[in-house]
Amino acid sequence: MYCCLRIKKTVCLLLAIGVLLLLPAALLMRPAAAVSEPDDAVSLPIIMYHSLLKDPARQGKYVISPDDFESDLRYLQENGYTTVVMQDVIDYVRDGKPLPEKPVVLTFDDGHYNNYYYAFPLLKAYNSRMVLSPVGAYTDRYSETGERNANYSYLVWEDLRTMQESGYVELQNHTYAMHDAKGGRKGAARRRGESLEQYRQALTADLTRMQELMAAHTGFTPTTFTYPFGAISPESVPILKELGFAATLTCEYRINRLTHDPDCLYGLGRYLRPAGVDSTAFFSAILG
Numbered sequence: 001m002y003c004c005l006r007i008k009k010t011v012c013l014l015l016a017i018g019v020l021l022l023l024p025a026a027l028l029m030r031p032a033a034a035v036s037e038p039d040d041a042v043s044l045p046i047i048m049y050h051s052l053l054k055d056p057a058r059q060g061k062y063v064i065s066p067d068d069f070e071s072d073l074r075y076l077q078e079n080g081y082t083t084v085v086m087q088d089v090i091d092y093v094r095d096g097k098p099l100p101e102k103p104v105v106l107t108f109d110d111g112h113y114n115n116y117y118y119a120f121p122l123l124k125a126y127n128s129r130m131v132l133s134p135v136g137a138y139t140d141r142y143s144e145t146g147e148r149n150a151n152y153s154y155l156v157w158e159d160l161r162t163m164q165e166s167g168y169v170e171l172q173n174h175t176y177a178m179h180d181a182k183g184g185r186k187g188a189a190r191r192r193g194e195s196l197e198q199y200r201q202a203l204t205a206d207l208t209r210m211q212e213l214m215a216a217h218t219g220f221t222p223t224t225f226t227y228p229f230g231a232i233s234p235e236s237v238p239i240l241k242e243l244g245f246a247a248t249l250t251c252e253y254r255i256n257r258l259t260h261d262p263d264c265l266y267g268l269g270r271y272l273r274p275a276g277v278d279s280t281a282f283f284s285a286i287l288g
Contacts, residue, residue: 048270059275066118075279085170133226136176157217176210187228
């Protein structure tokens with residue numbers, strides 16, 4: 001009997017270790033609070049999603065199932081977390097408007113149509129909100145064809161407007177046509193050998209185009225820039241500030257600490273939500 005109990009304990013321990021090994025190592029690293037932080041500094045986890053698909057063969061690092069997303073929403077709700085959007089975060093930092101006791105931001109990148117097909121109804125069912133950062137060129141392409149397919153297409157402008165006006169979704173800027181790694185540039189980063197003025201012109205032209213399209217098609221002007229691939233050039237920050245962006249989202253794995261210093265909004269970290277890990281294991285590793 002004693003031997004059996006020891007074996008069972010060993011098996012459980014190995015299973016627990018196996019689950020944690022599925023998570024990126026950096027995901028388990030939670031920074032300590034800064035010594036000089038004010039008493040009302042707020043911890044803010046931000047979760048990064050991309051695509052939702054039912055086919056297990058297509059699930060992986062950037063694709064999870066709709067059931068997993070629903071499980072995440074249920075977990076957060078049952079554990080006292082409230083989903084907020086970037087305007088709530090900006091308002092807290094800049095104007096001191098209160099945040100809920102346990103805020104969390106759910107972000108979706110790229111603008112896959114399945115975000116509308118699967119995620120949007122679940123947000124309504126769980127009274128939750130998310131931040132959606134589409135790529136303008138993808139939206140233009142599928143708006144021209146009108147094609148809507150959860151397996152491969154991207155959101156059209158009409159759907160983006162519907163989501164923004166619902167109050168469950170907040171739209172942000174993920175570039176118009178810089179979501180690639182061609183021509184020596186990765187995402188919105190500065191090319192090697194590119195002058196600062198050339199970089200300023202390229203970044204400004206792309207993001208201004210996206211801002212104008214967003215305003216024209218959805219009635220909303222984004223306040224936050226989401227870096228494609230998390231590729232960041234330090235030179236981008238003053239340019240983004242000049243363009244009116246109050247915050248930026250990266251792909252760095254860390255919990256954010258919000259103060260009333262507006263600079264804390266630039267370079268916010270996010271945790272990528274992969275397939276293959278249940279909600280409890282994923283969030284416990286991040287939130288403790």
